[in-house]
Amino acid sequence: MSIVEVQQMVGNTVGQMSESLPALILVTAALSLTLAYFSKLAFRQPRSQGTDEKYPPHIPASIPVLGNAIAFGKSPIEFLENAYEKYGPIVSFTMVGKTFTYLLGGDAAALLFNSKNGELNAEDVYARLTTPVFGKGVAYDVPNSVFLEQKKLLKMGLNIAHFKKHVEIIEEETKEYFKRWGDSGERDLFEALSELIVLTASRCLHGPEIRSMLDEKVAQLYADLDGGFTHAAWLLPGWLPLPSFRRRDRAHRELKNIFYKVIEKRRQTTEKEDDILQTLIDTTYKDGRSLNDDEIAGMLIGLLLAGQHTSSTTSAWLGFFLAQERSLQDRCYSEQKDICGDHLPPLSYDQVKALTFLDCCLKETLRLRPPIMTMMRMVRSPQKVGDYTIPAGHQVCVSPTVNHRLRDAWSSRLEFHPERFLADNPAAGEKFTYVPFGAGRHRCIGENFAYMQIKTIWSMMLRLYEFELVDGYFPSVNYTTMIHTPSNPVIRYRRRERL
Numbered sequence: 171m172s173i174v175e176v177q178q179m180v181g182n183t184v185g186q187m188s189e190s191l192p193a194l195i196l197v198t199a200a201l202s203l204t205l206a207y208f209s210k211l212a213f214r215q216p217r218s219q220g221t222d223e224k225y226p227p228h229i230p231a232s233i234p235v236l237g238n239a240i241a242f243g244k245s246p247i248e249f250l251e252n253a254y255e256k257y258g259p260i261v262s263f264t265m266v267g268k269t270f271t272y273l274l275g276g277d278a279a280a281l282l283f284n285s286k287n288g289e290l291n292a293e294d295v296y297a298r299l300t301t302p303v304f305g306k307g308v309a310y311d312v313p314n315s316v317f318l319e320q321k322k323l324l325k326m327g328l329n330i331a332h333f334k335k336h337v338e339i340i341e342e343e344t345k346e347y348f349k350r351w352g353d354s355g356e357r358d359l360f361e362a363l364s365e366l367i368v369l370t371a372s373r374c375l376h377g378p379e380i381r382s383m384l385d386e387k388v389a390q391l392y393a394d395l396d397g398g399f400t401h402a403a404w405l406l407p408g409w410l411p412l413p414s415f416r417r418r419d420r421a422h423r424e425l426k427n428i429f430y431k432v433i434e435k436r437r438q439t440t441e442k443e444d445d446i447l448q449t450l451i452d453t454t455y456k457d458g459r460s461l462n463d464d465e466i467a468g469m470l471i472g473l474l475l476a477g478q479h480t481s482s483t484t485s486a487w488l489g490f491f492l493a494q495e496r497s498l499q500d501r502c503y504s505e506q507k508d509i510c511g512d513h514l515p516p517l518s519y520d521q522v523k524a525l526t527f528l529d530c531c532l533k534e535t536l537r538l539r540p541p542i543m544t545m546m547r548m549v550r551s552p553q554k555v556g557d558y559t560i561p562a563g564h565q566v567c568v569s570p571t572v573n574h575r576l577r578d579a580w581s582s583r584l585e586f587h588p589e590r591f592l593a594d595n596p597a598a599g600e601k602f603t604y605v606p607f608g609a610g611r612h613r614c615i616g617e618n619f620a621y622m623q624i625k626t627i628w629s630m631m632l633r634l635y636e637f638e639l640v641d642g643y644f645p646s647v648n649y650t651t652m653i654h655t656p657s658n659p660v661i662r663y664r665r666r667e668r669l
């Protein structure tokens with residue numbers, strides 16, 4: 171959380187509220203109360219109880235209440251790297267009244283990845299954001315044992331037989347989408363990839379019926395739902411009558427209704443599709459109970475949104491890395507010719523898998539720009555780690571971004587160097603130094619889908635165009651969003667001459 175974000179959040183909130191004075195007063199009152207509460211917390215510095223309990227080093231707060239929010243918000247990675255240098259792998263600091271303890275480096279990260287959900291809890295930190303968006307009965311709204319079962323069911327649907335069809339679908343959608351780009355120009359790459367990925371993900375993960383309904387109105391519903399993933403939703407009480415909360419809740423209801431109708435139709439027809447929706451309709455929990463419509467709809471919304479920002483930012487960054495270094499683009503293109511044949515016929519899933527160098531470029535993009543820069547858990551019972559005890563109430567965090575650029579683990583750590591992934595052991599030493607998809611019980615189930623989707627899209631894009639940076643501008647990181655996006659993400663393209 172950063173001061174910039176807090177300011178923006180308040181700014182946005184106030185902006186949206188101008189139509190309603192009573193609501194504005196409510197928010198102001200709530201904010202003051204929250205601040206008063208936080209300031210009390212901030213002055214209560216943590217103290218170890220007994221002599222054998224040593225809390226992790228605590229970075230002094232420069233400002234009461236906000237703590238280190240300003241420094242962190244300006245440049246979170248630099249802040250964490252400095253903290254690592256100065257205090258070591260386990261370090262606490264306070265922001266807006268909450269204490270965050272970062273586990274930096276692979277060894278320290280093991281505590282989070284190996285933990286039980288009852289001790290380091292995900293629902294406590296994520297549910298306020300996700301439950302209003304996905305709905306009740308799924309993900310962080312249910313006991314983790316149930317969510318684990320839901321993940322298993324979803325994973326069953328994310329299988330190779332389905333991926334084979336997905337490659338065809340994505341190829342078709344990508345060709346269709348880029349018709350609007352013409353032969354050459356300069357365009358917002360991130361915007362284009364976000365639009366394309368809603369279309370492909372919806373068709374692959376939800377099925378043809380729901381994709382066919384994806385017009386501007388439905389896209390707006392997703393955007394409104396997405397508006398639920400903000401720092402405002404994370405910080406402010408959910409009962410506040412904010413317009414963005416109301417839009418989120420209305421979008422949730424309307425989308426659910428669309429899904430209900432499609433599920434109902436599917437349940438009635440005898441002819442069966444072979445896709446993820448059908449898998450969810452036909453499957454049961456371990457105890458034999460079928461999923462109800464609400465659970466299926468919630469899981470489908472979750473599936474789409476979990477993959478949307480992560481995949482679209484990753485694809486955009488990959489594009490800028492390839493545009494920056496022409497030889498990488500050429501190498502990916504010639505790799506396609508080697509594997510698919512000179513005439514570049516339609517892609518197959520096996521070919522997409524075999525594109526090793528493109529794979530390395532994607533891995534390297536996820537190393538330098540992992541979309542989830544922090545994973546977080548609430549400490550429910552005191553945790554011993556090394557010499558320290560992390561008390562209940564801290565939020566422990568692991569940052570893939572920091573682990574992916576540790577001095578000791580990575581050579582040429584800040585350079586885009588995809589060849590490193592051709593080696594068996596790209597990072598020296600510890601286990602959790604490369605974790606773009608997390609690890610342990612909360613690990614991502616979408617990795618294979620994401621690879622298949624992003625590689626198919628970029629294979630097609632490299633067949634269509636050559637890319638370059640606009641006047642050498644490589645986007646800086648936009649830290650104001652929850653997922654770090656490229657700033658001003660415009661790219662230059664020219665149709666490739668087919669030889």
Ligand code: HEM
Binds near residue numbers: 292606
């Ligand atoms: C480049 C793409 C993606 C990246 C980098 C990514 C990253 C992650 C990470 C880091 C986690 C762990 C979160 C934590 O431990 O707190 C996670 C969990 C998860 N992801 Fe992904 N993800 C991606 C795409 C997808 C896609 C496409 C889907 C669905 C089709 C998906 C579904 C999930 C689910 C269901 C979880 C489980 C959360 C839990 O158990 O708490 N992800 N992802």
Ligand SMILES: *[C@@H]1O[C@H](CO)[C@@H](O)[C@H](O)[C@H]1NC(C)=O
Binds near residue numbers: 648658
């Ligand atoms: C950074 O992200 C925010 C939120 O999406 C956006 O409004 C802003 O325009 C972005 N800034 C740049 C320079 O791209």
